[in-house]
Amino acid sequence: MTSYSVLVPFLPKRPEQLLPYAGLVQWTRAERLWQGQALFLEPHQGFAHAAGAGFRVPTGLGVTLMPLRHPYEAALQARSLALATGRPVVAGFGPGARSMQQSLLGEPYRSPLTAAREYLTIVRGLLANEVVDVKGEYFSCHGALHAFPAPPVELGLGVLRPGMARLAGELADVAVTWLTPAPYLGDVVLPAMREGAAKADRPVPRLTAIVPIALEREGHEPGTLALASNAAHLQGPHYLDMLRRAGVGVSGGDVKADARALVEGGAFLSGDTDELLAQLSAYEKAGVDEVVLNVTGVFNVAGAQEAMSDLKRILAALSA
Template sequence: MHWTRAARLWQGQSLTVEAHQGFAHAAGNGFGVPTGLGVSLMPLRHPYEAALQARSLAISTGHPVLAGFGPGRPDLQRAMRGEPYASPLTAAEEYLTVVRGLLQGRQLDFRGRYFHCEGALPPSPAPQVQVGLGVLRPGMARVAGRVADAAITWLTPAAYLRETVIPALCEGAEAAGRPQPRVVAMVPMALPLPGQDAAAVAVAGSGAHMQAPQYADMLRRAGIDVDGGDPLANARSLIEGGAFLAGEADELVERIGEFWNSGVDEVVVNMTGVANVGGPKAAMQQIRTIVTALSDTEETR
């Protein structure tokens, strides 16, 4: 980030090194930067702790935080709660309402269907903390429009964002009488790797998502069929449909521009597949190449 115009360092949910602690460790070693969490899974922590962790990260790094949350898969919800959320939309709206209220310094007496919170965070100066919601489909986009500072998407093609997600986000915001939240698109991508097919890289980074019902449904809505039994064929569909970007640096810069032109405010360069196939050094080199190329274009945001 110090050598490009990149705005924020992002980390998804990790069950190995927890993202808040990883970022705080990096800050303690002199690498304090604006951070994004996309997305933390709601069943793993109460919204009070979620607000406390996000603010603690902002204080530790000395920089703004965009903390994203999502309900996760039904099997995770069952494992953590004993049963899945009967309404993930309601659960997400309650969760974000509590987290945002606490971060705004309010004293809460919140009694919802899924979450209960009485209290407030002790006052403390801190950089800005915004709250995001993981969004795949129109229903969750409308919830984000009502209660989030940002909608955070993953594997969502630019055209699908423009035609489906952003209009629903606007609907939610208008119904709540508030401005439309920002849109953050986490976009998996890869430059060519020697000896590796792009589809294999896509499987390494997004194979589990293609098998998840909510992602398969979103991709079908976007015109991408991942219902076949061949993971490589499904991955090729991802690439053809623009959910996974593959190509040389100039091609990726052009495809990233499609997201900005679709109304996205922040594009996250995600190299999970490259890291899983070629290792962290290869992923970091590809990030450097792409972000530097983006910094050299007029489309950089």
């Protein structure tokens, strides 16, 4: 059965801004509180603050960017978050955009797949309390974390296309997707994950889809909300390539037309409650284990109260 979780729909600048969303996870059927990479309040610190304020909920990092921290630091931060919250953590990682790699590392990864393989191998070994001895092209590590009991930390990998999906199947506990239509997940991503898992002779990882969504509202057409949620993604070559593979008619030129294409292609969900439930059921049918409700577009266009209202209404309808 598919579980449902909540994404923090903005980049917090103060830790207390997270508390209403942590409370939503604590008091509703929502499974986990997720946040993507943030460059104001760092997600690990924000989640630890919420735990200190009494909201000890499962968390997901979807995804933090590999160029920002060495894999030893990544494993330490993820385990520290599990210790601070007392709850399970999904520590998702991804290579980020080539422009960020260039900015922070001096040059982009020649092979993002190789970089991700090295990174996840090191983090997995450290979280398993192993002595890691890896000398890679991009990441090296010889060492171990000091062993100490902690809630489970699951290893996640950001996935858009088949190559990363196969790698997730080999190495990750969770594949984390963003803006991916349900049929593409069922027809392309999951088969690639199964292929990778079979190659490594291990179980198929869970599949988590972070899904942009909005209840219909007067005065705000869905394309506007989709653009407010995904303007940056519509300029990313890797996202455009994924969307085209998924049959979404994006051009990469006219962002307003591309935002409307997200709605028409099922990458951005919009409608009344019944329509949204029907669209969400497609993810369950596609084999998705967890759907993360992303109301960033509503937050950016209509404000915080409307975004929280949408989450409450959708979660209530899912529980009915």
